[in-house]
Amino acid sequence: MMKIPLKISLIPDRYKISTYINVIPRKVHARPLLIEFLVDTGCPCTVISFNDAKRLKIPFLRLSKVSGNPNIRLAGTTFVRYLLPDVDLYLKDENGEIITIKSELLSVLKPTGKTIKGSITPSILGWDFLLSNNLRLILDAPNGESFLEKSKLEKI
């Protein structure tokens, strides 16, 4: 059984579960994209925030909108989702070793209008990521522990 530890951070008045991932898009970007993802099972999709997209110079002009329903509303702001195809995700297991997960689900958020709210929405690891990778999310709230668990991940 392989475990991917998640970070539980205390922000005054609330807790946040997140993980740090090195994202390498194969088709549209050559440089590694270091991103902190909020783990949110209430979000159906996995998205890179507009802030992270700007920081990492993701070229929206080279991306296509997600087919079907590309619009999503987060924290009162409407975004359009652009698909970031053929992506490798690098993260650390419980021993600190790098593991990789391939993804075709990642999309990038672009707000439909200019709004400061668009600047605070985080990158999110959503339900689709857990489902497509057969990951179990374990949260032990009293002991402040959380991790993703899978029977086998590709080790490199």
Added chain:
Amino acid sequence: MKNKDIGQISIKEIKQSLDNFEEDGEWFYEHISDLQEKHEGKLVAIKDKKIIGVKERIETLLKDIEKKGIDFSSVYINFVPEKNMIYIY
């Protein structure tokens, strides 16, 4: 297989950059109360456990970092929530 390269980036480099980024993230949460005192409601940029920029909007923050000659792709940036406000994304 641990030394396999990905394009021109080695696994060792990937791990190192991830470690550094994670440390800056940890620093952010460890100092969240201090950050709220000085920079609540703003975006802060952290590199090597030091604040290198504070602005309200991402565009101006990135320009500010670029002027300092720092590659912002590896810079940790997060929003400092306002005091007495619970954010639900």
